[in-house]
Amino acid sequence: MAAKEEEPYEEGGGDGMDGGVGVKDGKKVVVVPHRHDGVFIAKGEEYALCTKSMVVGESVYGENLLTVQNEDGTKVEYRVWDPFLSKLAGAIIEDVDDLWIVPGAHVLYLGAASGTTVSHVSDIVGPMGVVYAVELSYWSGSNLVNMAEKRTNVIPIIEDAWHPSKYRMLVGMVDVIFSDIDHPDQVRILAMNASYFLKNEGHFVISIKANHIDSTAPAEQVYYREIKKLYAEQFKPAEKVDLEALEIDHAFIFGGYRMPKKPMRKKRRPVT
Numbered sequence: 001m002a003a004k005e006e007e008p009y010e011e012g013g014g015d016g017m018d019g020g021v022g023v024k025d026g027k028k029v030v031v032v033p034h035r036h037d038g039v040f041i042a043k044g045e046e047y048a049l050c051t052k053s054m055v056v057g058e059s060v061y062g063e064n065l066l067t068v069q070n071e072d073g074t075k076v077e078y079r080v081w082d083p084f085l086s087k088l089a090g091a092i093i094e095d096v097d098d099l100w101i102v103p104g105a106h107v108l109y110l111g112a113a114s115g116t117t118v119s120h121v122s123d124i125v126g127p128m129g130v131v132y133a134v135e136l137s138y139w140s141g142s143n144l145v146n147m148a149e150k151r152t153n154v155i156p157i158i159e160d161a162w163h164p165s166k167y168r169m170l171v172g173m174v175d176v177i178f179s180d181i182d183h184p185d186q187v188r189i190l191a192m193n194a195s196y197f198l199k200n201e202g203h204f205v206i207s208i209k210a211n212h213i214d215s216t217a218p219a220e221q222v223y224y225r226e227i228k229k230l231y232a233e234q235f236k237p238a239e240k241v242d243l244e245a246l247e248i249d250h251a252f253i254f255g256g257y258r259m260p261k262k263p264m265r266k267k268r269r270p271v272t
């Protein structure tokens, strides 16, 4: 997608690491770090989530760019992250406890599409992290490949996530798998990829659209069944985040993989 013209800021004051102050359309905007590392909040007339852009001056899918100018003249650019276009941002708005996708993380992203969310994950993990982005469709994949040309931490892989053996030479061990494939057997796909690439005690995030899995059952019943499948595949679901406010019958499940069993608690002898 063509780069959108950068919005000019008239003054600044950020240190390049922890947000800063800019002026947009004559109005002050303050950028502050979110409690999730690598995510920021732009506070102007309205609040907006954003990530610090890996590629200054580039809008990936038409999102707004906010630029903060440091005292030394260098600029830090933030990209507004719209929860209606990228459901992972929705999970943050819905106050997910732990995102697991953090600066420096190695992430395997299944169902990358054109790279809308991948681009923000790339911003979050930053230059020390990596995003292996798997997408089946050549059409979406071509946008993903174009985006990755400028984002050196994104490795685009146009392949079928049902066959991780086909891309095992390209992908290292990862800290997190993010799965957004929208397939009734998505837990199986996630499990196969985890067995190849996910570190023990690594983490997963899976997006579940209940009516795409079973349109005849209530969403909560579908989530319950998917959670049971996750347990059967050595995942330990820790948190379910409903995205009802953004999209009906859609939730994310976050959790761990091959987590250590808690040590048995010794029975206490009654104090006599």
Ligand SMILES: C[S@@+](CC[C@H](N)C(=O)[O-])C[C@H]1O[C@@H](n2cnc3c(N)ncnc32)[C@H](O)[C@@H]1O
Pocket (backbone or CB within 6 Å): 085, 086, 087, 110, 111, 112, 113, 114, 115, 116, 117, 118, 134, 135, 136, 137, 140, 159, 160, 161, 162, 180, 181, 182, 183
């Ligand atoms: C819901 S969209 C993903 C949206 C994307 N995660 C985002 O937030 O920008 C699901 C994507 O999964 C892809 N997909 C479906 N089956 C797949 C498979 N077996 N392997 C890899 N990708 C697949 C589809 O082509 C589609 O682009």
